[in-house]
Amino acid sequence: MTTLLPLSGTVIRARGLSKVYCEGATELRALSNVDMDIYAGQLTLMMGPSGSGKTTLLSILGCILRASEGRLELLGEDVTALPEKELPRIRRKAIGFVFQGFNLFPTLTAAENVALAMDVRGVRGDQARKRAEELLQEVGLQDRMHAFPADLSGGQKQRVAIARALAGDPPILLADEPTAALDSTSGRAVIELLQRLAHHHRRAVVMVTHDPRVLAYGDRILHLEDGRLVREEAAHLPPGSTRHFRIGQGTANFAEEFSAKF
Amino acid sequence: MTLLARRNLFHDRIRFAVTLTGIVFALVLIIIQFGLFLGFTTTTSNNIDHSKADLWLVFHSVGYFDTGRMFSERKYYEVLATPGVEQAEKYIQNFAYWKKPDGGVENVQVIGFRPGSGLGEPWNISQGAVLEVKEEDGVLVDELYKEKLGVSKIGDRAEIGNHRARVVGFTQGIRSFTTSPFVYTSFKNSLNYTRPQSREDQLTYILIKTAPGFTPAEVQKNLRERVSDVDIYTRDEFSRRTRFYWMFTTGAGLAVLTAALMGLVVGIAVVAQTIYAATMNHIREYGTLKAMGATNRYLYRVLIEQAVWSAVLGYGFAMIVAHFIVQGSEKGGALILMPLSMKIGMLFLAIFMCIAAALVSINKVTRIDPAMVFKG
DSSP: OOOOOOGGGEEEEEEEEEEEEEETTEEEEEEEEEEEEEETTOEEEEEOOTTSSHHHHHHHHTTSSOOSEEEEEETTEEOTTOOGGGHHHHHHHHEEEEOTTOOOOTTSOHHHHHHHHHHHTTOOHHHHHHHHHHHHHHTTOTTSTTOOGGGSOHHHHHHHHHHHHTTTOOSEEEEESTTTTSOHHHHHHHHHHHHHHHHTTOOEEEEEOOOGGGGGGOSEEEEEETTEEEEEEETTSOTTOEEEOOTTOTTOOHHHHHHHTO | OHHHHHHHHHHSHHHHHHHHHHHHHHHHHHHHHHHHHHHHHHHHTHHHHTSOOSEEEEETTOOSGGGOOOEETHHHHHHHTSTTEEEEEEEEEEEEEEEOTTSOEEEEEEEEEOTTSSSSOOOOEEEEOGGGGGSTTEEEEEGGGHHHHTOOSTTOEEEETTEEEEEEEEESSOOOSSSSOEEEEEHHHHHHHHOOSSSSEEESEEEEEEOTTOOHHHHHHHHHHHOOSEEEEEHHHHHHHHHHIIIIISSHHHHHHHHHHHHHHHHHHHHHHHHHHHHHHTHHHHHHHHHTTOOHHHHHHHHHHHHHHHHHHHHHHHHHHHHHHHHHHTTSSSOOOOOHHHHHHHHHHHHHHHHHHHHHHHHHHHTOOGGGGGOO
């Protein structure tokens, strides 16, 4: 297992994040007082039963959803109070998304899908095309650049989606169950790719998953239940080396305590 | 972005064909309605616009061409004596009965002018010559009305107001807005055909050419001071009054314009529905774009580009269809005009229509929650 990178690589710092959905007079608390730090160079897995708040947390970390309470820093920038129109800029600059359903554009080829992500960032023409080719090469799809999504296997589609997520060279990759729709071989290829992107390219990769096959690849595993972060495991530590959070203790700075062991 | 807009638009060819059909239908409908409106307005004032007269003198309160009222020939001499008048010609417009060779009767508008004067003469002569109406009973009619008037060639005979008439030539494309075709003849012949009730009142209009050094406005002023009980209009003024009367006072123009407006509304609705359906079909992709950091403006540009592509292609097909319809109308009873300015205007209208139609989709895309991308 790869050694964890130093703490100076904190790219996401969340403190007291809560999310409450209101439906008429009814309030639904999806997240409660979550504190967490995400580090560059690590593949962090987020696990928990359905409805535990994983996707809500991922959406908040990705600046797609606003927290009802708490503070979120991405790359040292406090994004909590940023106006709505500033959030797309943060997403373009800092974040790449990988989705369970791939969310590729069916009318565009693999290379065009990646180039579109460049286009969103204002990079066009030959520069975008060349970069798309490089990224597809990086994910091992140099032979399928001109294939349309309908002609790709699930694993290939997810690799195109990862290449697309890398288009803006983001320091943070957020993946929502990227292996859920894949067979074991494809799933392994995808998780190995995400691990490589974390370890070799110093990206912070956060992956929501239910898939037990990927546990061995994660550097950290965060467990959520009922909207609370209840437990964290360092995947490479001996069995039993887990850190339990006290529910409701928003100030528990696991990361610093955890790192002190190394 | 351009690629995505194009690919998404053309990807579902059946839907795109429906979109194009809607646009073409709407544009052709609008073109026909506006073309008819233009054709009608041009037709109503044809004789004025081609008269080559700078000024038209009409009996007081005669608002438009087709209801000319007889007045005294003395006014003609008063006009001639007015400073700034280089030439003045007597002109008659009056309704009469045309008795066909087979005995049938049609209502016609007799136009009497002085052949060779250059003022108030018919144009687009396809057979014969204007000067031939100098002959006793010589008349010119339009080819469009051959069948209606029961004549087919030069030399054919008929009766107008129980007076003999002989076709000495044909014009081409001179329509009447009323159901009564124009029959051109000399002023002298026209008196026989229209038989003015008074010996004194024998003309309906005086066509005036201004002398060099005088503006029509100056001569108009001089005439107003010297000739009583008449109105004096410049050619454009009288043309406008006539057009306005037929188009707006009678409601004919309003009906046509309303139909054109309906075409626009139908077009917008059809295009809006199809662009909206296409947007909804790709709504998850727009959500993905938003999640990727695309701004609303970026998404608007995709939709507007699709709208413009739809407009330009729809316009192209509509022009082809309209071209054949316009060509066909030249031989029919109702003239549909499509001048260059209208062609250019229709392109902008098509783009406006499609962008207006895209606004519904733009509104939808603006409200997309990018978090939708995480839902299954």
